[in-house]
Structures are given as C-alpha cells and as structure tokens.
Amino acid sequence: MVLQRILLVEDEADIQAVARVALEMVGGFEVQVCSSGQQALQEAEAFSPDLLVLDVMMPGMDGPDTLKALRERSTLAEVPAIFMTAKVQPAEVEYYRSLGALGVIAKPFDPMMLANQVRQLVEEGA
Amino acid sequence: MSEQVLAELARLKQLYLEQLPATLEQIQQLGQQMAQAPATNLAAALHQRLHALAGSAGVHGLKALGEVARNLELQLAQWQKTTQEQAPSLLDQSWVEGLQLLTCLQSRQETVLEDGLLLRPVRQEQDDVCVWLVESDLKVADELEGQLIRFNFRLRRFVSLQAAFEASEESLPLALLVDFCCCSEGCAVDEQDWCIINQLVAKGCPLVVISEKEDFQSRIQASRARAVGYFLKPLDYPLLITRLSHLLDRQHAAPARVLIIDDDQLLAQHYRLVLMAAGMDVELLNAAQELMSALEVFRPELVLIDLHMPDYSGPELAGVIRQHEQWASLPLVYLSAETNFEQRVSALDRGGDDYLIKPISNRELVAAVRTRIDRARQLESLISKDSLTGLLKHASIKEIIEVEVARAHRDQQPACVVMLDIDHFKAVNDRYGHATGDVVILSVATLLRQRLRKSDFLGRYGGEEFAVILPNCDQQQAFRLMDEIRKHFSTLQFTHENSSFQCTISIGIAVTTDHPHAKGADLLVLADEALYQAKAMGRNLVRIHA
CATH class of the missing domain: 3.40.50.2300 (Response regulator)
Structure with a gap:
C-alpha cells in the first residue's frame, strides 16, 4: 500500500498545526485536517485518504465514534486507522485495536518522530 | 529541510506562547471557582481546557506544563465521576497548588520548561567560560588575563561597572571580578556603584571582590554586596582559579x-x-x-x-x-x-x-x-573529592563507573570509559618543580570539566592519570570529544620563571557496546590498555580499545 494521503481528525488547533508540520514537512505526506468527527464525515470520502489518524477525546463525537461512523461508508471501510491519545495503558491499546485501529500514538508526540511512528504502525499492520 | 522544519516548529511555538498566558488565566479563574464552589458545568468547561492544554503543551516541548495540566485534568475527571457529596475533598490543597504550579511554570517557561533543562541536555561543545573584570590597573588586568587563559577562562575587561551592566543585558559571566579600589575615588564604593553591583548580583552574576585592603570594613562591604570571594592584591592565582572552578562546578552540577x-x-x-x-x-x-x-x-x-x-x-x-x-x-x-x-x-x-x-x-x-x-x-x-583538582578521588570515580556501566547495559545505551594520562609528566616535575606540575594537573582537570557534559563524571585516578565515564555516548562521539580535548591541551602554554613549555596527553577509550559483558572495572582495564597503546604509538593520541 502506498501511504500518501492522511486524514487527521483533531479538535485542538495547536496540535493540528504541529501535526501538520510533522506529517507534511517531516513525513512528506499529504494531510487533510478535520476539527471534528462531523467534519470528517463530510470531507473524508472526497479526500479518499490512505490512512485515518484520530484523536480519541474530542467534544461531540469522540475518536472511536468517528471511526465507527466512517467505517460505515463503503469507500472508507478498509482504510487503516490510528488513534492518538494521552493515556496509553497496554489494555487500552488492545481496546483501540479491537475497534479496528492499527495502534495508538501517545500524546504528546515528538514532531520529529510522528511520521516515523505512523509509518511503523502501518508497516506492522500490513 | 530539517532546518526549515525546526524554524516552522519554532514559529508555531512562538504563536502558542503568545496566547498561553490568556489560556492559563482562564484556567486559573475557572479552577479557583471550582475550588470555592464546585459545579458540573464549570467542571465541563475547565476539563476541556485542561485537556487541550495537556495535549498541546507537550507537543511544543513544554513537558512539565503538560504534565501539570494532565494531573489537574485527571483530578477533575475523578471529581466528575464521584458523587457530589463526597466530592469537595478531591479539590483540596493539591488542586490549588497544582493551579499555582501552572502559573509558576508559565512564568519560568523560558528557563525551566525548555525540554533541555528538564531532560538534562547533551551539551555539544561548550563555549569558553567568560569571566568579567572591572579594573583600571592595566598591569593587573594583563597579568590576570594571562593566567586565566591557561585555564580556559576568557577574560572580558570593562572600564566601569556601568559598562559591565550594559553588557549584562546580553549575557552573564561565570563571575564578575571587581576591583573595589577602582570603583571610585578614595577606595570607597559610592552609591551609584552599589546600586549597579546589587543589580548585577540580583541578576545572578556571582561577585568576586579584588582589593588592596585587608580590613574588617572592606570585608563587610564585600559581604553586604553578597560577594562569593574576596581576594587581596597581589592576587593568589591558583586560589582564585580554584574559586572560579568551584563556581563552574556549581553551574555544571547534575540535577538533584x-x-x-x-x-x-x-x-x-x-x-x-x-x-x-x-x-x-x-x-x-x-x-x-x-x-x-x-x-x-x-x-x-x-x-x-x-x-x-x-x-x-x-x-x-x-x-x-x-x-x-x-x-x-x-x-x-x-x-x-x-x-x-x-x-x-x-x-x-x-x-x-x-x-x-x-x-x-x-x-x-x-x-x-x-x-x-x-x-x-x-x-x-x-x-570524595581530590583536594588539588576538586575531582572525584580514585575510589569514588571507580564506584560511579561501576554504576554507570551497569546502567548502560541495562538501558542498552552506549557508554564510554576513558583513561587519560599526561605525557612525560615526571620530566615536567623534575624540570620545573612540583608546584608547576600541579598547575599542569589542575589545567587538565579544568579543561575536562569545561568540555564534558553535565551528566559525565570525571575523577583523578592517580597522580597524573584521570578517569572519565561518558554515559549515553557512542564511540564516535567519545572519540571526537576526547580528540578535541587532546588537541586543545597541546596548545596550552605553561610558564615557569621565564621559560614557557607545552604538554600533551594520551587517551584510551573503551565502549560498553563493544564489550557487552564487561563490568566497570573491566572497562577501566581495557581503557588503560588503549591508553598504553596510545603511549606506545608516540603519545599525544586517542585510542579506542578494539
């Protein structure tokens, strides 16, 4: 699978900005940012991402809910997903995997390392 | 490419820092309201802000701030989960202090929150250590400069306290040496000088007084100015340099x-x-x-x-x-x-x-x-420290090397054990006398102390032999570092009476990753073997144990 287009769902503007630098400039990916689950539902299909990166805790629709809703769209049913969250106990990682995610990236992330972490999770999942 | 990334990250961080005070102010207000009159709607608003702060501070490298926010977030989440009757106790002292801590971290973010300081920086190469001198007597200044340079202290001269004060806007020296007799007429410090000295000391500039007068009144005056040293003319240079080295040690002290x-x-x-x-x-x-x-x-x-x-x-x-x-x-x-x-x-x-x-x-x-x-x-x-050099004594450095090598194996990080010896030291002692020999030893110690990182340890292992442990340092880094020290040392000029001479050092290194089962003592032996190879190959060399 070619990993080029990443849809990032994250409500925090500050984190969005840093993640964009980390994924676009450091990682060389093409990134579309959505500030809420709702927005992701509206824009995801048109963007046709290779990967979904979702913040777990967001007001309104949280990350897991957003993923579930995105999965119901046939074009997005198979797109791999990664969660980002502050709390990463092993049990939680298992829980997020059970929701169909490849894995979890811990927040705060290191901007210089984020793209590598993403690639690694995708490679391991492939 | 990566420079561009760093510049962009720095720009984002700057923007973030600009709006941070307002964010913290909001959190502070909501937090205090919560402590006084907890309410679920307040909690929800506050929770969201704390969550955002906890996530965002970290990505901008403000790790401690992020952790404090996370801690408050968790505390608040617990409150939200508990029934209201038993809840108030959750937002007690530690809640209020956590809020205070946020503010205190923000005001100190420049100095404390930069990742480096919390994560113990790996200092690349250290700048020369600068010492400032306010002295009108050119002869004294020249002589002092000549002495300090040999110990890698750079001297910057000022004609007046005012000039030094202006320079302090840019940077601060390791120490400020002030000749009290040159401050003003008649050997007394006037009001204006006092004011400047006090401001410089308050900025964190250690004051060392130079004076011709040995009387109680002058010493009290120095003490009132919170001087860390008082030296009489003619200056006792080794004593002065030892004092400066101690100041440097304090700056380099590892975190508690x-x-x-x-x-x-x-x-x-x-x-x-x-x-x-x-x-x-x-x-x-x-x-x-x-x-x-x-x-x-x-x-x-x-x-x-x-x-x-x-x-x-x-x-x-x-x-x-x-x-x-x-x-x-x-x-x-x-x-x-x-x-x-x-x-x-x-x-x-x-x-x-x-x-x-x-x-x-x-x-x-x-x-x-x-x-x-x-x-x-x-x-x-x-x-545990050697009285001449202020470095660790034989037994202490050996013990630390043992601990650090064990730690390196455990963490699977490379660490280097280094042995270093002054070439032909006996000849120096024989020709120039022990006092001069001591100066040579002292200058190796001072040079090492300045070039090594905060987390490195160095000790005087024997008469003219030194042992160093460099944690989290691989073979290449160690070689580069020690080779620079070797080169630099060979350029130092030592004087004895009217002749001048130079000295060299030989260095042997052993790396934990090359010897996965070796303990600290084993690596010391290996480093010593490498040192002897360096000696055998003509001295003034760095060798790594193969």
Whole structure:
C-alpha cells in the first residue's frame, strides 16, 4: 500500500498545526485536517485518504465514534486507522485495536518522530 | 529541510506562547471557582481546557506544563465521576497548588520548561567560560588575563561597572571580578556603584571582590554586596582559579535526584512535578518491595517518605534502608500530616533525618529538599573529592563507573570509559618543580570539566592519570570529544620563571557496546590498555580499545 494521503481528525488547533508540520514537512505526506468527527464525515470520502489518524477525546463525537461512523461508508471501510491519545495503558491499546485501529500514538508526540511512528504502525499492520 | 522544519516548529511555538498566558488565566479563574464552589458545568468547561492544554503543551516541548495540566485534568475527571457529596475533598490543597504550579511554570517557561533543562541536555561543545573584570590597573588586568587563559577562562575587561551592566543585558559571566579600589575615588564604593553591583548580583552574576585592603570594613562591604570571594592584591592565582572552578562546578552540577514514597499517587505526582519544575530529577516508588532496587538504580540523593501507608509505614521502610551500610547517610525526610508529637519523635528515632508537615507549600518543599541535598553534596564532596583538582578521588570515580556501566547495559545505551594520562609528566616535575606540575594537573582537570557534559563524571585516578565515564555516548562521539580535548591541551602554554613549555596527553577509550559483558572495572582495564597503546604509538593520541 502506498501511504500518501492522511486524514487527521483533531479538535485542538495547536496540535493540528504541529501535526501538520510533522506529517507534511517531516513525513512528506499529504494531510487533510478535520476539527471534528462531523467534519470528517463530510470531507473524508472526497479526500479518499490512505490512512485515518484520530484523536480519541474530542467534544461531540469522540475518536472511536468517528471511526465507527466512517467505517460505515463503503469507500472508507478498509482504510487503516490510528488513534492518538494521552493515556496509553497496554489494555487500552488492545481496546483501540479491537475497534479496528492499527495502534495508538501517545500524546504528546515528538514532531520529529510522528511520521516515523505512523509509518511503523502501518508497516506492522500490513 | 530539517532546518526549515525546526524554524516552522519554532514559529508555531512562538504563536502558542503568545496566547498561553490568556489560556492559563482562564484556567486559573475557572479552577479557583471550582475550588470555592464546585459545579458540573464549570467542571465541563475547565476539563476541556485542561485537556487541550495537556495535549498541546507537550507537543511544543513544554513537558512539565503538560504534565501539570494532565494531573489537574485527571483530578477533575475523578471529581466528575464521584458523587457530589463526597466530592469537595478531591479539590483540596493539591488542586490549588497544582493551579499555582501552572502559573509558576508559565512564568519560568523560558528557563525551566525548555525540554533541555528538564531532560538534562547533551551539551555539544561548550563555549569558553567568560569571566568579567572591572579594573583600571592595566598591569593587573594583563597579568590576570594571562593566567586565566591557561585555564580556559576568557577574560572580558570593562572600564566601569556601568559598562559591565550594559553588557549584562546580553549575557552573564561565570563571575564578575571587581576591583573595589577602582570603583571610585578614595577606595570607597559610592552609591551609584552599589546600586549597579546589587543589580548585577540580583541578576545572578556571582561577585568576586579584588582589593588592596585587608580590613574588617572592606570585608563587610564585600559581604553586604553578597560577594562569593574576596581576594587581596597581589592576587593568589591558583586560589582564585580554584574559586572560579568551584563556581563552574556549581553551574555544571547534575540535577538533584529525589525518590518519593507515598501511597497517595495523586499527591506524589504533585510533589514530583513541583520538584521537577525546580529542576530536579524525581521518581516515584510504585511498590514498597522494589525499594532497594529503586535505590540501586536511581541512586537518589534524598528520599521523601510518607509516614502512614497501608502496608508498610514510613519508619519501617526507613529501617530497611538503614540496614544497608551504603545508604547509611542517605537523607530520609518524612512527609506527613501527623500532628502527634510522640509519633513524630519516634519516627525520627527510626532512621529519618527530618520531618515535613503536610500540607506543605510548593516553595517550602523545594527549599527543604534543595537545602538538604546541597548540604549532603558539600559533605560528600569533602569526603570524595581530590583536594588539588576538586575531582572525584580514585575510589569514588571507580564506584560511579561501576554504576554507570551497569546502567548502560541495562538501558542498552552506549557508554564510554576513558583513561587519560599526561605525557612525560615526571620530566615536567623534575624540570620545573612540583608546584608547576600541579598547575599542569589542575589545567587538565579544568579543561575536562569545561568540555564534558553535565551528566559525565570525571575523577583523578592517580597522580597524573584521570578517569572519565561518558554515559549515553557512542564511540564516535567519545572519540571526537576526547580528540578535541587532546588537541586543545597541546596548545596550552605553561610558564615557569621565564621559560614557557607545552604538554600533551594520551587517551584510551573503551565502549560498553563493544564489550557487552564487561563490568566497570573491566572497562577501566581495557581503557588503560588503549591508553598504553596510545603511549606506545608516540603519545599525544586517542585510542579506542578494539
């Protein structure tokens, strides 16, 4: 699978900005940012991402809910997903995997390392 | 490419820092309202802001701020989960202090929150250490400059205190040497000079007074100006340089290590953050059974112990620590809300050194811990340091190398053991005398001290032999570092009477990753072998043990 287009769902503007630098400039990916689950539902299909990166805790629709809703769209049913969250106990990682995610990236992330972490999770999942 | 990334990240961080005060102000207000009159809608608004801060501070490298916010977020989440009747107690002292801590971290973000300071920086190459001099007597200034340069101190001269003050806007020196006699007419310091001196000292510039006068009044004057040294003319250079080296040591001192034992995880986490914000390394003990291995691995300089814990009490754990000879002098401080006098006295009887009463303010906690550790370090240094160089003595450096090598193997990080020896030192002693020989030894010590990182350790291993351990340092880095030190040393000019001479050093290195089963003592032997290879190959060389 070619990993080029990443849809990032994250409500925090500050984190969005840093993640964009980390994924676009450091990682060389093409990134579309959505500030809420709702927005992701509206824009995801048109963007046709290779990967979904979702913040777990967001007001309104949280990350897991957003993923579930995105999965119901046939074009997005198979797109791999990664969660980002502050709390990463092993049990939680298992829980997020059970929701169909490849894995979890811990927040705060290191901007210089984020793209590598993403690639690694995708490679391991492939 | 990566420069571009760094510039972009820096720009984002700048934007973030600009709006941070307003964010914190909001959190502060909501947080205080919560403490006074908790309400669910307030909690929801605050929770969202804390969550955002916890996530965003970290990505901008403000790790401590992020952790404090996370801690408050968790505390608040717990409050939200609990029924309202029992809830108020959750937002007590530690909640209010956490809020204070946020503000205090923000105001210190430039100095404390940069990742570097908290994560112990790997200093690349150190700049020359600068010493400032306010002196009108050119002859004294020339002579001083000549002496200081040999010990890698760079001297910057000023004609007046005012000029020094202006320069202090840009940077601060290791020390400010002021000749009191040149401040103003008649050898007295006038009002304006006082004012400038006070401001410079307040900025964190250590003052060393040079004077012709040995009388009580002059010394009192220096003391009032909070001088850290008072030197009479003609200057005793070795003494002055030793004093400067001590100042440098203090700047280079590794962060204080504190172990906290408290069953209340939230409170322990709070203490940890407070001490971390003050620049210390802090670990929490998770299970009492792991106490001794935690001491072994982390090697705390002070242990904070809660008096009452469910399974094992503070004094019981103190007793276990004291059963081990090597921890006999480790400062143990109890923390507890215990107000019963008898109980407190009996706790001190059982191996504790001091007693802090909860609730304790952040400032008091930091001051109490820091003072104890400073004292312990002073004592330790008298016992373990070589009097000429101020470096660790043979036994001490050997012990530290043992610990650091074990740590390197455990963490699977490379560490390098280095042996260093002055070439043909006996000839120097024979030709120029022991006093000059001592100057050569002292200058190796000073050079090493300046070039090595905060986390490195160095010791005087024998007469003219030095041992160094470089944790988290691979073969290439070690070679580069030591080769620069070697080159630099060979350019130093030593003088004896009217002749001048140069000296060289030979260096041997052994790396943990090349010898996965070697202990500290083994690596010392290997480094020594490499050192002898360097000697055999003609000296003034760095060799790595193959």
